[in-house]
Structure formats: C-alpha cells, structure tokens
Amino acid sequence: xxxxxxxxxxxxxxxxxxxxxxxxxxxxxxxxxxxxxxxxxxxxxxxxxxxxxxxxxxxxxxxxxxxxxxxxxxxxxxxxxxxxxxxxxxxxxxxxxxxxxxxxxxxxxxxxxxxxxxxxxxxxxxxxxxxxxxxxxxxxxxxxxxxxxxxxxxxxxxxxxxxxxxxxxxxxxxxxxxxxxxxxxxxxxxxxxxxxxxxxxxxxxxxxxxxxxxxxxxxxxxxxxxxxxxxxxxxxxxxxxxxxxxxxxxxxxxxxxxxxxxxxxxxxxxxxxxxxxxxxxxxxxxxxxxxxxxxxxxxxxxxxxxxxxxxxxxxxxxxxxxxxxxxxxxxxxxxxxxxxxxxxxxxxxxxxxxxxxxxxxxxxxxxxxxxxxxxxxxxxxxxxxxxxxxxxxxxxxxxxxxxxxxxxxxxxxxxxxxxxxxxxxxxxxxxxxxxxxxxxxxxxxxxxxxxxxxxxxxxxxxxxxxxxxxxxxxxxxxxxxxxxxxxxxxxxxxxxxxxxxxxxxxxxxxxxxxxxxxxxxxxxxxxxxxxxxxxxxxxxxx
Numbered sequence: 001x002x003x004x005x006x007x008x009x010x011x012x013x014x015x016x017x018x019x020x021x022x023x024x025x026x027x028x029x030x031x032x033x034x035x036x037x038x039x040x041x042x043x044x045x046x047x048x049x050x051x052x053x054x055x056x057x058x059x060x061x062x063x064x065x066x067x068x069x070x071x072x073x074x075x076x077x078x079x080x081x082x083x084x085x086x087x088x089x090x091x092x093x094x095x096x097x098x099x100x101x102x103x104x105x106x107x108x109x110x111x112x113x114x115x116x117x118x119x120x121x122x123x124x125x126x127x128x129x130x131x132x133x134x135x136x137x138x139x140x141x142x143x144x145x146x147x148x149x150x151x152x153x154x155x156x157x158x159x160x161x162x163x164x165x166x167x168x169x170x171x172x173x174x175x176x177x178x179x180x181x182x183x184x185x186x187x188x189x190x191x192x193x194x195x196x197x198x199x200x201x202x203x204x205x206x207x208x209x210x211x212x213x214x215x216x217x218x219x220x221x222x223x224x225x226x227x228x229x230x231x232x233x234x235x236x237x238x239x240x241x242x243x244x245x246x247x248x249x250x251x252x253x254x255x256x257x258x259x260x261x262x263x264x265x266x267x268x269x270x271x272x273x274x275x276x277x278x279x280x281x282x283x284x285x286x287x288x289x290x291x292x293x294x295x296x297x298x299x300x301x302x303x304x305x306x307x308x309x310x311x312x313x314x315x316x317x318x319x320x321x322x323x324x325x326x327x328x329x330x331x332x333x334x335x336x337x338x339x340x341x342x343x344x345x346x347x348x349x350x351x352x353x354x355x356x357x358x359x360x361x362x363x364x365x366x367x368x369x370x371x372x373x374x375x376x377x378x379x380x381x382x383x384x385x386x387x388x389x390x391x392x393x394x395x396x397x398x399x400x401x402x403x404x405x406x407x408x409x410x411x412x413x414x415x416x417x418x419x420x421x422x423x424x425x426x427x428x429x430x431x432x433x434x435x436x437x438x439x440x441x442x443x444x445x446x447x448x449x450x451x452x453x454x455x456x457x458x459x460x461x462x463x464x465x466x467x468x469x470x471x472x473x474x475x476x477x478x479x480x481x482x483x484x485x486x487x488x489x490x491x492x493x494x495x496x497x498x499x500x501x502x503x504x505x506x507x508x509x510x511x512x513x514x515x516x517x518x519x520x521x522x523x524x525x526x527x528x529x530x531x532x533x534x535x536x537x538x539x540x541x542x
Contacts, residue, residue, distance in 0.1 A: 031244075032237040039233035040226055047222040051215075058214050062207040067181060071161055073113070074183035074200040077106060078159070081198070082187055098189045099196070103135040106198070114174030116140045116166075116201040122194035123155060123186075129199070136199075137175075141167035145199050149184055153197040159185045166201055179204040243271045247278055259286040310353055314346075321346050358490055367497055369412045371522060376407045376416070376449045380438045383420045387428065396431050398424060400438045407442030407449075409518040415494040416518070419502070420449060422487035423514045427453040430512070441530040448517040448531040458506025466504050467492040491516075501526060505533050 027033060081102055099119060106117040118136035120129040128150055129142055136142060144166045152160060166180040183200045246263060253261040262282060263275040321342050328339040358367075380400045391398050409416075420438075427436045431453040439450045458466065465471050469489045495502035498518055506512030517529040 032234065032241045035237040035241075036230055036233045040230045043226055043229045044222075047225060051218045051222055054218060055211065055215055059207075059211055062210055063204070066202070066204060066207055067161065070115070070181050070200070070202040071159070071183055073115075074161075074185060074198075075159060077109070077200065078185040078187060078198060081106065085187065085190060099135055102187065102189070102196075102198075107137050110137060110175075110200075111173050114203065116144075116172060116175050118142060118145060118199040118201070120150070120153070120197040120199070122189075122192070122196055123153070124194075129197075137172060139168050139170040139172045140175075140201070141169055143167055144180070144201055145182055149182055149199075150197075153184055153186065156186060156195055159183065163204075164201070166203060175201065175203050176205045179208055240271070243275065247275070250278075250282075254282055254285070259289060314349065314353060318346055318350070352486075358486075367493070369497060369522075370414070371410050371412055373408050374411045374413045374416055376409060376440045376442065376447050376518075377402060379413070379417055379420055380440055380449060383417060383424050384438070386421065387424050390425065391428055391436070394428055394431070395433045396428055396436060398428075398436045398438065401440070403440055403442070405442075407440050407447040409442070409447040409520055410522050411498050411518055412494075415497065416516075419491040419494050419516055420451070422491040423451040423516070426488060426514075427451050427455075427512075430455040432456065434511075439531060442520075443530050444520060445524065446517055446519050446526060446528070446530060448515060448529045450513055450515045450531045450533075452511065452513040452535060454511035457508045457510050458504065458512050459508055463504040463506055463512075467502070498522065499526065501529065503533050505535075 085098065085102065103117060103119045110117050116137035118129060118134055118140060121133045128147075129136075129145055134142065144164055146162055146164050149160065149162050149164075161181055161183040164180050164182045166175065166177055168175070168177055181202045181204060183202070184197055185200075186195050186197050188195050243263075250261045250263050259282070262279045265272050265275045265279070321339075324339040325343040328336045331339060377400075384398045384400055387398065424436065424438070432455040434454040437452045439452065441448055467488050469486055492502050495516060495518075499522060500519065501517040502514070503517075504512060504514050513533065513535055515529060515531055515533050517526060517531070519526050
C-alpha cells in the first residue's frame, strides 16, 4: 500500500488544527458549555464514588453471606463424616476402604449441591495433595487448592478457608471455573489413627454474576443520570446565558451608534430587573450623548460663525494697523510702541482666526487632500529654513539628520509642512536652549519624520493629552512662538486626513519626541513605522 501524498497529509493536519482551534474558541467563548461540562464532570465524580461504594458494599455483603453459608455447610459435612467414622470399628475396614467411605458420599452430595471435595494424604507422610495419593472429585484440577492453605494443614489445625480460582480438567456439575472459596477441615481415620485434610471447593460464579448485574445496572443508571444532569444544566445555563447574550448584542449595537436599541423585559425576576436597569442606563446614555452631540454641534457652529464674522472687522483693523505701523517713525516713542504692539497682536489674532477656520473645516468634514509624492527630507529642510529666526532667538539649533536618500509619501505637501512646522515650533517652545534633532526615514511601505527635543518633556499621561485643543502642559509657561494652542490639534487632524499616525513620547527632564508616519500610498494601510517612537538612547524599549 502506497504512503499518502504529502499535500493530503498537510490538508488533513490543517483540518485537524482548524477543528481544534474552533473547539478551543467555542470553549473560551461559551459560558454555557463550561457550566455544563463542569456540572457533568462533578456529577460523574460523585456518581463514580457512590457507585464504587455501592459495589463494594454489595460485594462484601454477597461474599460474607456466601462465606458464612459454605463454612457452615462444610463444617456440617465434616461433622457428619466424623460421626460416621466414629461409629465404625477400626478393625472392620482397612485404611483405603475408610478413605473411600469418607470421600465418595461427599463427592456424591457435592455433585448435587455444587461443591467439589479433595482428601489429602495423611499428615506427616511427607506428600502434598498434588504429589498423588489424594482422593478428589473427578475433573477437579488439584491446583485449585492454594499451596498456602495446604502448608497451613501440614499439622493439625482448626477449620480454615480462603479464596481461590477453581480450575477443572473437565466439566463438573454445579462447579464452573472461576473464583471460588476453599474450606479445609481435618478428620482422623480409625483404621490407622492418621489425620487427613478435607478440602471443600465452592464456586462464587453466582455472586460474580450478581455483582456484574449490579455494576451494569449502576453504570446504566449513572450514564442516564449524567445525561439528565447535562440536560438540566444546559437548560438552566441557557436560561441564564440567553439574556446575557441578548444584552451583549444590544450593547454592541449601542456601541455601533444604534442608540435606540433596548432589551426586551419579560417577568419580574433578577434578570428582568437587570434588563430594566440596562434599558434605563441605555436611555440615560442616549440622552446624554444627544445632549453632547447637540452641544458639540452648537460649539462647532459657533466657532465657524465667529471665525467667519471676525474676518471682515479684522480686515478693517488690519488696514488701519498697517497705516499706523508704516507711519510709526513720525510718532512719539509711546505711540510708536503702541503701533508696533498693535501690529504684533494683529498677526497673532490672524493666526488664531486661521486656525479656528481650519478646525471648523475639519469639524464640518470639508477638508480635502491635494495629494502628490512628497519628499519628507525636503519638507524638513524647508520647515527648518522657515523657523530659523525663531530658533536663533532662543539660541537653539535645529538639525536635520539626512538619511541620504529620498523618503517619499503620497500626501498633501501644504498639510504635511504645516504638521512638521507645528512640531518644530512646539519643540522650540520647550527645548530650553538645547538642540532639536529632526530624523527622517522611509522604505517601500511608509515614511516617517521624528522631531526630538531635550527640554522639559512630558509627564505621565500627557502624551495622549498633548493633542487636545487648547491644552497646555504648563499654563504658566510663556509661548515664545505666539501659538494658539491649536497647532498640535490641527496637526493630528491633518495626519488623520492622510490615514497616518502622529504619536508623542516624553519623560520629565528627558525631553520629548513626536513622530509622524505616512503610508507610501494613501490606499495602503499602515502597519509599522520606519522610525522608533521612543528614542534609541533612552532606557525604554522601542
């Protein structure tokens, strides 16, 4: 027969592995299956213990009863034999005749009563029952008499018994092969005044049959009981698990935004009260979510309306401010300073207004991409050139670590430059006159740019909050770049618009690092970044 082909074997192994995984998944996810299995297992242990105890008690009762009967019967037979021997003068018969007179009636009665007899040679003549000279029921295998019992009667002793295995050379009426009992008693023949041992062999086949019947009945009852327990456990567990599963499905639909979903309430038990409480919770959540959505909508509309309404007066004020700023040389020192401050604050206000308008476009879903292949190395260099004056004012060097090759990503160059500019200006604000390093890397799947400063860093939990609108790690800290508090929020929205990652790492006193990761193509999902988020010179893993 040829061996199975390798592909067939692999397919069988895969099907087996798949089946095992499905079984393990079902076991992990099904509370009902675990409850039923645990209940059946515990019930099987209890039924097994009870069954073993009952069988043991039944066996002991049957055996004890059988032993008592056969001992009594053997003693009666021995007593009758002694009485008959005592009534016959020793000179009337010889030794062999008395042995025949002793054994043959016992063999005849044994055939009708279901026992066998063996008469050993006289004690002290140096021969055992298996050496010859013994008289016994025809067909009995003398190895049925245990040697230990024979040695026990090498000298005069009282009646004794033991268990044995009955063996025969041919069928004996009423004495099947198998487990049995041997009862031994001694008699003295008047002919030679010698002591002989009589062995009575009784079968335990009826008791064994009874035990087998009891064991089979207990096994059948145990299996039926386990099936009944399994069915009851399944029904009970289902009554408890079904509402839980319904609650899970409703909770999943609520999480998916279907806030109108509710549990069906039936009855007045604990599960019904749980469903009622769940529905009340869902109603309260729906109400609060709708209130928050309405507040958010009003907030977005307010920001959008205010931003647009402020553009016209700001334009007028800007024109007047430009006139005053251009004529400041003819003013007295106080007025000249006021004109310069007005120009500075107008620049800051215009930046804030532009950021608010951009945020409102994101909230309205009106932001779109003008995508093209963008080299992040060129983006980093342009941002450094545009922020060099701000960095020099803080005595900070911004260093671009050029990878020596282009790092391309399909993106909107204007938005990517705005992201990197926001990261660099934020690093300048917190670098504390230390160098800032910009690292760029890319491969065939993605490109990334990381901005690393060595300033105050971020505290625990602040890496997630740093992108919140208007959030500041230290409100008392001055903003030298004139930021609005919306730069990182806009950067995060721009990143999400590209389907990329914008992540932050920081530790107090060790500075911080922000990493932007973009896919090589907009249609490709991101799976990893070519740059580590945690700087390699720190003690943390990447």
